[in-house]
Amino acid sequence: MTLLKVSNLTQRYGNHVAVNHIDLSVEAGQLVAFLGPNGAGKSTTINMLTGITRPQSGTIDLAGLKPGTRAYRHQIGVVFQNSVLDADLTVRQNLMWRAGMYKQIDNAFVTRLMQAFDIETIAGQKYGSLSGGQRRRVDITRALLHKPRLLFLDEPSTGLDIQTRNKIWAVLNQLRVEFQMTIILTTHYLEEANIADYVYVIDHGEIIAADTVSDLKAKYAKDVLRVTTTDMAKLTALVDPQWPTTVKGHQVEIMVPDVDATIRFLTAARPLITGMELKRGDMNDIFVALTGKEIR
Numbered sequence: 001m002t003l004l005k006v007s008n009l010t011q012r013y014g015n016h017v018a019v020n021h022i023d024l025s026v027e028a029g030q031l032v033a034f035l036g037p038n039g040a041g042k043s044t045t046i047n048m049l050t051g052i053t054r055p056q057s058g059t060i061d062l063a064g065l066k067p068g069t070r071a072y073r074h075q076i077g078v079v080f081q082n083s084v085l086d087a088d089l090t091v092r093q094n095l096m097w098r099a100g101m102y103k104q105i106d107n108a109f110v111t112r113l114m115q116a117f118d119i120e121t122i123a124g125q126k127y128g129s130l131s132g133g134q135r136r137r138v139d140i141t142r143a144l145l146h147k148p149r150l151l152f153l154d155e156p157s158t159g160l161d162i163q164t165r166n167k168i169w170a171v172l173n174q175l176r177v178e179f180q181m182t183i184i185l186t187t188h189y190l191e192e193a194n195i196a197d198y199v200y201v202i203d204h205g206e207i208i209a210a211d212t213v214s215d216l217k218a219k220y221a222k223d224v225l226r227v228t229t230t231d232m233a234k235l236t237a238l239v240d241p242q243w244p245t246t247v248k249g250h251q252v253e254i255m256v257p258d259v260d261a262t263i264r265f266l267t268a269a270r271p272l273i274t275g276m277e278l279k280r281g282d283m284n285d286i287f288v289a290l291t292g293k294e295i296r
């Protein structure tokens, strides 16, 4: 079922077109990533999708609802890049104040969220005194209090350590399974987009690619294996003829399709190998392939 349908969305700032006629379609329960460099138009798009700004043209439809309405706001949760909570109130006061904005709040669910995000022990602390990771967990709890059908996360992992990131995703994935919650996230990192079902690559306000992560990687960001050898002829004879290969002296660069195939090749060629490194495909590769330019 399509939850969110967006057509022809456009936003200009003066002469600058920040978002240029974009179309999006998000299925219920999906995790969708907007991947793009600084200034690509991701936040501008999120601001329109959350009803914070009104698009200059285009339509947004969330299961029959229009942004800017109370009904629409109740279906969405938003975690902004910069927090919207009150630094002088405690975590609990902030959450209670926010919960008061909704008619029906499931108190057991709120308690469960606080436990899941490990914020019960800091509930009495002023929000302004929390660490970056603690704040993020509170911000996400705030956005989830009313069990939204669609959660927006604007660059959720910026500045977070790996443990905090893993904790957050473990809870969000559980909610996705339980409530078929849909998530839209913006990110600069292909690695973060890895977990998405579908990715829109955005640059200069336009969607330059829309695909699954595995297809994006296969098309534009293959892993490159660099191997040095004493016997180039024997080594290259072991390389699958379908893998693009460049020989430079004693080193060969091989575009490898996946980790398993790479391990099989390395195992077979082991006696011939004197050194190796694997460079994983990243967002820069996608941008070079699609735009001919390095990422900004």
Ligand SMILES: Nc1ncnc2c1ncn2[C@@H]1O[C@H](COP(=O)(O)OP(=O)(O)OP(=O)(O)O)[C@@H](O)[C@H]1O
Pocket: 013, 016, 017, 018, 036, 037, 038, 039, 040, 041, 042, 043, 044, 045
């Ligand atoms: N209020 C504004 N007034 C003028 N220009 C703006 C405004 N907001 C955004 N822009 C411009 O629109 C473009 C898109 O910005 P946006 O913040 O949407 O990008 P982004 O992809 O979210 O970038 P980042 O990853 O750095 O957050 C940029 O060129 C930005 O300078």
